[in-house]
Amino acid sequence: MSELTAAAGESSHAGSAGSPRRPGAVVLESKLAPPPLGFPPVPRPRLLTLLTRRVAATPVTLVSGPAGAGKTVLAASWLRAQGDRQHVAWLSLEESDNAPAAFWAHVAAALRHAGIELPEPVAPGPGEHAPTPQTRLASVLLARPRPLVLILDNADCLTHRDLIGGLDLLVRYAGTRLRLVLCARADPPLPLHRYRLTDALTEIRADRLAFTAEETGVLLAALGAPVPEDIAAALCAATEGWAVALRLAAALLTRGTPPEQLVAALVDDDGGVAQYLSAEVLTRQPAAVRRFLLRISVTDQLWPDLLERLTGRHPSTRVLASLAAANAFVERAIGAAGGYRIHALFRELLQAQLAYEDPGAFTALHRACAGWYAAAGDLPRAVAHAGAAGDRELTARLLIDDLAVAGLLADGTAAESVPTGAGGPDAAVLRAAASLGSGVAAAAADLTLAAAAAVDTQTRSALRVAAAVTCAAAAAGPADDDVQAAAAHAESLLAEVPEEQEPRRAALGAVLAAERATALLHTDASDDTLLDAFRGALTATTTADAGSRLRARCLADLALLEALAGRLSQAAELVSDYEALAEQHLLPEARREGAAATAAAWTCLERHELGDARRWLGRAQGRPADAAGTGALRVVLHSRLQRARGDLDAADQALQPALDLPAVPRWVREQVVAEAARVRLARRDGPGSRRLVGRLPAASPRAAVLRATAAALGLGEESPGPVAIRSGRLSPVLAVEDAVVRTCLLAATSDVSGAVATLELALRLAAPERLRRPFLDAPPQLRPLLRTHPALTAAGSWLDPTAAPAPTPQRPAEGSGLPRTPAPAPPLVGELSARELEVLEHIAAMLSTAEIAAALFISVNTVRTHIRSILRKLAVPGRAAAVRRARQLGIL
Known part of the structure; x- marks a missing residue:
């Protein structure tokens, strides 16, 4: 009797219990239905819909994935979702079924269990051959009015050549009346390539079986361990959507494991994932393959050349291809021709096993990876492997070759990668850069080694560059000559950086630009020099992506300089950019740049927005003050606020500590002295004002304005003349102050027309920035003109802080004799492509x-x-x- 006939005779086992028992293969009822899961499966509509559509469209559907990927659960869920089960048969396979007789007997039983009647066999006539099982089964299926779906679970058990050939013939003979669904860890040896060419095959593989972040959240909630969406997304990413790992994670959560410790708990030696992978995957591999997997687990990129170095095999890709085909948690790397990858959790297990079994090999293999990646130009990966090997000197050298000092100095990033306890100039430069990037002074011993390396022509180019830039950053301070010389030396070395490291070179250039600008803050450099330096530094840090911390520092310092110059709109924009950047990085108030809040307070006070000025000054006082004198400028602001309230004693008293500060840079000193002189002028203290003005440089425009103000108040020893300043490049605030005081001097000489014209100029200069303070500080001759002259009344309406901003006034006509107002924003230099x-x-x-x-x-x-x-x-x-x-x- 044929296999199919024998199976038909097993109706007592596969059909009604009352049928007489017939000889043949023993069929277990439990193999004819999906195995019990022990948990309610989570509905996955996207996969159920996909399976329904593809089963209807193609003769063969392969559901292939590694152990625990959810293949059986998907097929069983789909079976339960079918309203009419008379057209679906299920058969769970095992190794003992890999024989034609046993297999076809079980297929016959599965068909009977699905309600399909199989005819009694007819004995062949003389000279005839008995039909094969697949032929008889195909004839039964072709006689049916609708297709039958046959689900074979664990189909990778089928390897017998005759059995596979017969199954292939069944697929071809049954035509549209059979839909075969194969659930397998490894691809069964059916001619899948031919099925693909004829569009007879649908493949649902691990990438589609993987849980999405949304499905992860639903699964955890169904298993009694609900978590927020972000935790579900992070867990999904860490496990790569592997179903078993997610179920084990749910178990850990229900036992009280904190969500942030889930991944570590999953891959612990005694964790469920480690035990599952070891039992279901690792121990099933031959010893040679197991050793191969352990050795390659040290790297997450499985390139052929690297694998040959790690394993001595040539080629290793054949082994990887076999493992990938077997769904042994090895798969082809997307977007990397010829590359493979190991599932992250499996790789964790392999690395832990390797470190336990052979710690020497673990270290040596990581060191080999470091050398290979360094030679390939992938220095970040090389650094990571050197660190894993515990080789501190190699780690330091690779970090220097990768010019990691750019990130350390610019943004304080990667400081945790700096090896502790390593010796030599590489480690010294890294430690110094990490300290400076964190705002801490570098150790003198490290700077000594760095300085020696920077000028050693026999050392590596990368070390010289890194050391020179680090020394330049360390020199930024009162000794401006030192930092400028160090920066010039470092810039000359930057030209040696190879083109492929252009991003790092640009970042180092931005560091130098920022440090040079910062160094100038400690000097008596002119306002224009300071502004040009910080504008260039901000452009460099922005275009080079040199790090948010360095860019934030440039934004804050430039905002303050622009505010002091009277470019209040620009200062406000820079402060807004800085605060947005600080918010983006969740920077606490106590760690934000004091210069930004000081710039905001200065801008508000110049606009006579006193409430906002007080609030920003309060924020500035809660932030650190830099060594260049931001603290002294806060004192000036406090004094101005007291003077605005009419409390001249408090204003004078507030300034005294700042007046006595030693070695205050010019740009700060002038503001302190000028405010102290204005307090004296407000108290009608002419001699006191003159003594203070005498502390300013003789050619200072600010000193000239103050002397002219004293003359307009009748407190000067002699009049400076009708015009305080006729030439020179003035900042907006000084230009307005100059025009205001000239107005007062002209009014004092009864030159009303000249006074009106000059005051109109002052209003035009000040209106775009809403610069009100010079008009409020002006000598008394100004107010009658503003109140009584019709043209000035309209032009000065914006001086009221509650009024709407005035439109930008027109620029003076050519040949009018009046200085031109600041030009609008420059036009496009060229059309954008x-x-x-x-x-x-x-x-x-x-x-x-x-x-x-x-x-x-x-x-x-x-x-x-x-x-x-x-x-x-x-x-x-x-x-x-x-x-x-x-x-x-x-x-x-």
Whole structure:
């Protein structure tokens, strides 16, 4: 009797219990239905819908994935979802079924269990051959009015050549009346390639079986361990959506494991995942393959050359291809031709096992990876492997070669990667850079080694550059000559950095620009020099992506300098950019730059917005003051607020400590002295005012304005003449103060027409910035003109802080003899290209440089080139300003 006939005779086992028992293979009823799960499966509509559609469309559907991926659960859930089960048969297979007789007997039993009647066999006539099981079964299926779905679970047990051949013939003979669903860890040896060519195969593999973040949350909730969406998403990413790991994670959660410790708990030696992977995957591999997996687990990128170095096998890709085909938690790496990857949790287990069994090999293999990645130019990975090997000197050397000091100095990043306890100049430079990036003075011994390395022509270029930049950053302080010399030396060495490290080179250049600008704050450099230095530094830190901390520092310091110069709108924008950056990085108030809050308070006080000025000054006092004198400027602000209240004694008293500070830089000292002189003038103390003005440089425009103010008040020893300042480049605030005091001097000489014209100029200069303070501080001759002259009354309406901002006044006509008002924003230097417009739109959407590169399929360096061109053409210092300027011009 044929196998199919024998199976038909087993109706007592597969059909009604009352049928007489017939000889043949023993069929277990439990194999004809999905196994009990022990838990309610979570509905996954996307997979159920996919399986329904594909079963209807193709003769063969392969559900293939590693152990615990949810293959059986999916098929069983789909079976339960079918309203009419008379057309679906289930058969769970095992190793003993890998024989034609046993297999076809079980298939026959599965069909009977699904309600399909099999005819009694007919003995063949003389000279005839008995039909094969697949032929008889195909004839039964072809006679049915609708297709039958046959689900074979654990189909990778089927390897017998005759059995596989017969199953293939059944698929072909049954035509549209059979839908075969194969659930398997490894691909069964059916001619899948031929099925693919004829569109007869649907494949649902591990990537589709993996749980999504949303499904992870639903699963955990169903298992009694609900978690927030972000925790579910993080767990899904860490487990790569592997069903078994998620169920084990739910068990850990219900036992009280904190969500942030889940992943570590899963891969512990006694964790469920480790035990599952060891039993279901690792121990099933031959000893040679097991050793192979342990050795390659040290790297997450399985490139052929690297694998040959780690294992001595050539080629290793055959083993990996076999493991990938067997769904042994090895798969091809997406987007990497010829590359493979190991599932993250399986790799954790392998590494732990290797470190336990052979710690020497663990260290040696990581060191080999470090050397391979360093030679390939992937220094960050090389550093990570050197650190895993515990080789501190190698780690330090690789970090220097990767120019990691750029991140350490610019943003304080990667400080945790600096090896502790390592010796030599590499480690010394890294420690010094990490200290400086954290705002702490570097150790003298480390700086000594760094200084020696910077000038040693026999050492590596990367070490010389890193050491020189670090020394320049360490020199930033009162000794301006030192930092400028160190920065010049470092810049000469930057030219030696290879082109492939351009991002690091640009970041180091930005560090130098910022440190040079910071060093100038400690000197008597002119206002224009300071502004130019910080504008350049901000542009460099922005275009080079040199780190948020360095850019934030430049924003804050430039905002303060712009506020002191009277460019209040620009200062306010810079403060806004700084505070937005601080909010983005969740920086606490006590760690924010004091210069930004001081700039905001100064801007508000110049506009006579006293309430806002007090609030910003309060915030500034809660922030650290830098060594260049921000604290002294806060004293000036406090004095001005007291003077605005009419409390001249308190204003004078507040200034005294700042007047006695030693070695205060010029740009701060002038503000302190000028405010003290104004307090004296308000008290009608002419001699006291003159003594203070004498502490300013003789050619200082601020000193000239103060002397003219004293003359207008009748407190000067002699009149400086009708015009205080006729030439020289003045900041907006000094230009307004000069025009105001000239108005008063002209009014004192009864030159009303000249006074009115000059006051109109002062109002035009001050209106765009709403600069009110010079008019409120003016000598008494100014107020009658503003109150009585009709043209001035309208032009000065914005002086009321409650009034709406006045429109920007027209520029004086050519040949009028009046100084021109500051020009509007410069026009486009050139038209933006189509690609630059695309980059600008992504900048407006707040994408990072790397995200823009990915969105446009171009390199990060190309994006930086476009950004530099955009900033140049729009004549702006940074990205935020570029977006604002583009919107003003109607480009965005």
